[in-house]
Amino acid sequence: MPAKPLPKAELHLHIEGTLEPELAFALAERNGVTLPYATTEELRRAYSFKDLQSFLDLYYALMAVLRTEDDFAELVDAYLARAAAQGVRHAEIFFDPQAHTARGVPIGTVIEGLARALDGSETRYGISTRLIMCFLRDESGQSALETFEAARPHLHRICGVGLDSAEVGNPPSKFREVFQRAADAGLHRVAHAGEEGPAEYITEALDVLGVERIDHGLRCLEDPALVERLARDRVPLTVCPLSNVRLRCVDRLADHPLPAMLAAGLLVTVNSDDPSYFGGYVDDNFTAIREALRLDDETLRMLAANSFRAAFLDDRARHDYLAEVASHTFAR
Numbered sequence: 284m285p286a287k288p289l290p291k292a293e294l295h296l297h298i299e300g301t302l303e304p305e306l307a308f309a310l311a312e313r314n315g316v317t318l319p320y321a322t323t324e325e326l327r328r329a330y331s332f333k334d335l336q337s338f339l340d341l342y343y344a345l346m347a348v349l350r351t352e353d354d355f356a357e358l359v360d361a362y363l364a365r366a367a368a369q370g371v372r373h374a375e376i377f378f379d380p381q382a383h384t385a386r387g388v389p390i391g392t393v394i395e396g397l398a399r400a401l402d403g404s405e406t407r408y409g410i411s412t413r414l415i416m417c418f419l420r421d422e423s424g425q426s427a428l429e430t431f432e433a434a435r436p437h438l439h440r441i442c443g444v445g446l447d448s449a450e451v452g453n454p455p456s457k458f459r460e461v462f463q464r465a466a467d468a469g470l471h472r473v474a475h476a477g478e479e480g481p482a483e484y485i486t487e488a489l490d491v492l493g494v495e496r497i498d499h500g501l502r503c504l505e506d507p508a509l510v511e512r513l514a515r516d517r518v519p520l521t522v523c524p525l526s527n528v529r530l531r532c533v534d535r536l537a538d539h540p541l542p543a544m545l546a547a548g549l550l551v552t553v554n555s556d557d558p559s560y561f562g563g564y565v566d567d568n569f570t571a572i573r574e575a576l577r578l579d580d581e582t583l584r585m586l587a588a589n590s591f592r593a594a595f596l597d598d599r600a601r602h603d604y605l606a607e608v609a610s611h612t613f614a615r
């Protein structure tokens with residue numbers, strides 16, 4: 284019998300980044316969309332990125348195949364099936380509404396399609412789920428505000444807001460007002476910061492946007508006072524090792540700063556970001572860092588426990604998930 288994967292929460296996962304080439308071609312055919320690739324193999328060969336922007340260009344282009352509620356529900360369903368096989372017990376899932384509304388897909392189609400599939404996640408896959416609506420930081424603050432207002436009738440489906448897309452030149456402070464509105468609506472707040480952008484963006488995300496978690500956060504290591512603050516305040520960092528290598532934030536997995544982050548006392552979690560594009564889902568990230576960084580079982584257990592500590596869960600659910608992690612036996 285194959286070893287049971289370590290139970291874990293996934294806190295940094297873009298649902299659009301789970302679009303596998305096979306599903307992309309199936310949806311393209313169903314929706315009459317022509318892709319600029321002849322085969323899934325040819326598409327996969329395009330997955331060679333020199334930086335975040337070169338990835339984002341393909342990521343947004345491929346979304347053209349997502350048009351109906353059923354498409355979004357199918358995308359979620361495919362992710363949940365894979366996530367369950369990777370030991371995911373809880374998932375907090377990002378989506379990018381502006382990438383769809385800009386193509387004429389109504390925001391209600393996106394949110395209700397995603398939410399419909401997520402409604403069945405506990406019974407069908409044993410995974411509790413939350414939705415986090417991200418704003419594209421290379422769009423304007425005004426566009427984020429309009430998106431938030433368009434989503435208002437659906438806010439009961441959403442647990443929080445986030446900030447993603449091209450980081451450099453797009454500081455968190457652009458989005459002060461929409462994050463304030465989200466806070467007033469009782470939503471959680473997270474933001475990508477310190478992936479390609481500077482450590483100052485992490486500080487700004489905390490101070491100006493009031494975020495509770497930082498997505499990526501690698502570049503905090505350039506600012507010792509910030510590292511001390513993040514460690515003292517137990518601010519979770521949702522780190523994505525395979526993504527960091529594929530987007531060339533880190534040269535090789537063996538050079539990944541995750542051990543330095545742990546040594547600094549940071550609350551690090553491990554996640555997959557855009558698994559279809561970056562060569563692995565979340566347990567594949569755990570396996571890759573275990574080997575490349577020579578992590579022992581207790582470190583892996585701590586990373587899994589951190590994922591539940593950092594999740595937007597109630598105390599009871601958190602306690603139960605942490606007990607699952609504590610009782611996991613590693614078999615190889």
Ligand SMILES: Nc1ncnc2[nH]cnc12
Binds near residue numbers: 335447475556557
């Ligand atoms: N790694 C990443 N960084 C910023 N925006 C993203 N959108 C999807 N993946 C992303």
Ligand SMILES: [Zn+2]
Binds near residue numbers: 295297
């Ligand atoms: Zn991300």
